[in-house]
Amino acid sequence: xxxxxxxxxxxxxxxxxxxxGLADDAAVxxxxxxxxxxxxxxxxxxxxxxxxxxPADVAWKLVAVNLSDLAAKGAKPLGLLMGxxxxxxxxxxxxxxxxxxxxxxxxxVPLLGGDTVSMDKSSKKTLSLTAFGEAKGHIVxxxxxxxxxxxxxxxxPIGDAWxxxxxxxxxxxxxxxxxSAILLKAHNRPDPKLEEGRALSSLVSTMMDVSDGLLLDAxxxxxASGVNLEIDLDTIPLSKAFETVFGSDEExxxxxxxxxxxxxxxxxxxPETVLPINVTRIGQCRPGSGISLMKAGEQIALPDSLGFVxx
Amino acid sequence: xxxxxxxxxxxxxxxxxxxxGLADDAAVxxxxxxxxxxxxxxxxxxxxxxxxxxPADVAWKLVAVNLSDLAAKGAKPLGLLMGxxxxxxxxxxxxxxxxxxxxxxxxxVPLLGGDTVSMDKSSKKTLSLTAFGEAKGHIVxxxxxxxxxxxxxxxxPIGDAWxxxxxxxxxxxxxxxxxSAILLKAHNRPDPKLEEGRALSSLVSTMMDVSDGLLLDAxxxxxASGVNLEIDLDTIPLSKAFETVFGSDEExxxxxxxxxxxxxxxxxxxPETVLPINVTRIGQCRPGSGISLMKAGEQIALPDSLGFVxx
Numbered sequence: 001x002x003x004x005x006x007x008x009x010x011x012x013x014x015x016x017x018x019x020x021g022l023a024d025d026a027a028v029x030x031x032x033x034x035x036x037x038x039x040x041x042x043x044x045x046x047x048x049x050x051x052x053x054x055p056a057d058v059a060w061k062l063v064a065v066n067l068s069d070l071a072a073k074g075a076k077p078l079g080l081l082m083g084x085x086x087x088x089x090x091x092x093x094x095x096x097x098x099x100x101x102x103x104x105x106x107x108x109v110p111l112l113g114g115d116t117v118s119m120d121k122s123s124k125k126t127l128s129l130t131a132f133g134e135a136k137g138h139i140v141x142x143x144x145x146x147x148x149x150x151x152x153x154x155x156x157p158i159g160d161a162w163x164x165x166x167x168x169x170x171x172x173x174x175x176x177x178x179x180s181a182i183l184l185k186a187h188n189r190p191d192p193k194l195e196e197g198r199a200l201s202s203l204v205s206t207m208m209d210v211s212d213g214l215l216l217d218a219x220x221x222x223x224a225s226g227v228n229l230e231i232d233l234d235t236i237p238l239s240k241a242f243e244t245v246f247g248s249d250e251e252x253x254x255x256x257x258x259x260x261x262x263x264x265x266x267x268x269x270x271p272e273t274v275l276p277i278n279v280t281r282i283g284q285c286r287p288g289s290g291i292s293l294m295k296a297g298e299q300i301a302l303p304d305s306l307g308f309v310x311x
Numbered sequence: 312x313x314x315x316x317x318x319x320x321x322x323x324x325x326x327x328x329x330x331x332g333l334a335d336d337a338a339v340x341x342x343x344x345x346x347x348x349x350x351x352x353x354x355x356x357x358x359x360x361x362x363x364x365x366p367a368d369v370a371w372k373l374v375a376v377n378l379s380d381l382a383a384k385g386a387k388p389l390g391l392l393m394g395x396x397x398x399x400x401x402x403x404x405x406x407x408x409x410x411x412x413x414x415x416x417x418x419x420v421p422l423l424g425g426d427t428v429s430m431d432k433s434s435k436k437t438l439s440l441t442a443f444g445e446a447k448g449h450i451v452x453x454x455x456x457x458x459x460x461x462x463x464x465x466x467x468p469i470g471d472a473w474x475x476x477x478x479x480x481x482x483x484x485x486x487x488x489x490x491s492a493i494l495l496k497a498h499n500r501p502d503p504k505l506e507e508g509r510a511l512s513s514l515v516s517t518m519m520d521v522s523d524g525l526l527l528d529a530x531x532x533x534x535a536s537g538v539n540l541e542i543d544l545d546t547i548p549l550s551k552a553f554e555t556v557f558g559s560d561e562e563x564x565x566x567x568x569x570x571x572x573x574x575x576x577x578x579x580x581x582p583e584t585v586l587p588i589n590v591t592r593i594g595q596c597r598p599g600s601g602i603s604l605m606k607a608g609e610q611i612a613l614p615d616s617l618g619f620v621x622x
Contacts, residue, residue, distance in 0.1 A: 110325065111327075284315070
């Protein structure tokens with residue numbers, strides 16, 4: 001049984017409309033006059049973070065990736081519940097709590113509860129987090145309402161987190177410390193686009209966060225909406241820091257578009273819709289399915305891997 | 312750093328009133344006109360369940376222990392988010408999903424989302440669950456409002472789950488299959504007292520679920536409320552099945568009172584309060600602190616361990 005078979009079996013159980021077929025960033029449930037939006041992610045050592053990672057960054061990321069799911073639904077975060085598997089490394093735990101505190105203060109979201117478990121020392125560190133928030137208004141964006149003719153946008157530069165990973169793992173080197181710091185920060189301390197999500201949520205046809213790679217995530221919108229997403233590789237926004245280290249040729253752009261961990265918002269909207277914040281148009285929806293990649297007006301081949309398929 | 316030191320550090324972060332100082336069964340947050348009640352628990356192989364346990368029972372227990380936290384707050388469950396660490400044992404996963412389905416149907420609570428992670432085969436199976444629900448009315452019972460003079464009650468028999476564990480682990484034997492089945496069911500398939508919790512929640516001064524042992528859990532009410540809980544050992548209700556196997560002498564009663572995993576409700580209320588369902592009075596609150604144990608009108612010594620201190 002593959003991961004996908006297993007998830008299919010779970011999907012067969014999750015028939016409630018609020019589950020959104022387990023195919024969205026978050027569950028969305030009417031609660032009183034508003035909507036409750038909830039995300040639950042696990043992070044496991046050696047799968048989602050290196051055993052050498054700074055525990056404060058791991059804590060930050062645990063919070064940020066869940067808040068990014070809420071951002072994609074335009075929800076305001078209300079609280080966190082954390083599950084923490086301790087393996088008897090006090091120094092790790094103390095630094096983790098420091099990063100957790102930093103994230104809680106930065107994003108203004110309280111820790112409200114959870115559970116701790118003492119696991120044996122040989123266990124991989126295992127963390128779980130539930131973030132929940134409130135979405136006002138009637139419509140919470142999903143992935144299934146993109147239509148042919150809609151424009152495709154991203155909320156900011158793509159590829160910085162991938163660039164930071166290359167530097168962190170010694171595969172690339174930035175000439176100056178400042179550039180290096182920008183890319184490492186994108187990798188270690190992702191910034192969920194909460195305000196942007198709230199500003200955009202009532203105007204978009206679909207919205208999700210870019211976690212596994214822009215092309216892979218775009219293919220999920222294509223699949224859920226039953227349209228083709230045609231993306232112009234040259235319009236994908238790269239940061240100055242990224243370009244300084246990796247350039248902006250096709251290879252660099254392809255790495256950015258498949259690298260993952262960006263936590264920018266990917267959205268579609270009718271081209272007539274005036275969006276209230278700066279976003280970058282990277283393509284358009286067409287009749288069809290899947291994604292198409294354009295460069296200089298010509299369709300080019302898709303890369304072998306569209307992104308990072310989480311285990 | 313002990314587990315308690317670590318939790319103290321988390322408590323220092325969890326200053327929001329909805330967190331209830333991380334000292335209650337669940338977080339309680341005003342949301343619209345009602346209250347959102349949320350619980351998050353992890354279950355880890357070899358800590359919370361045996362590697363030989365039926366995976367369907369593990370799934371049931373994962374759901375039931377979280378719903379029991381909601382029951383103690385008088386909340387109606389609205390949904391579940393699950394984190395599931397797969398270790399490549401298909402048969403286990405399939406049976407787990409079967410038990411999950413049974414629990415979801417039995418308790419009428421939908422699976423709304425979550426996360427799956429493929430862990431390596433040597434990992435301990437690790438599961439996390441967030442259950443959330445809605446409490447109507449202004450007051451959601453906590454642990455801190457018991458007062459001298461209040462009566463102490465439990466919602467049903469204590470000790471059956473401990474009895475089932477003795478049978479499952481070969482330490483005890485029931486003469487007839489029916490008795491054995493009752494005790495094993497209490498251990499394997501706990502039944503959260505959701506209806507009872509809702510019926511009682513507006514009338515009690517404190518309420519919690521008995522998860523770690525009646526005496527240990529009672530000591531938590533004593534500590535949070537700043538009173539002494541005087542419990543009469545002879546009034547603790549035992550089931551017929553329990554008595555058939557273990558008798559009802561002091562040793563048997565002490566085992567029941569410290570055994571854990573009962574998932575009955577433990578509550579206090581003013582003695583004038585008429586409670587709408589059958590509960591059993593087991594003692595009274597007095598000025599002081601901690602718990603006192605009475606038998607035949609005399610105070611007796613507390614056991615060395617009041618219950619199961621989860622790692």
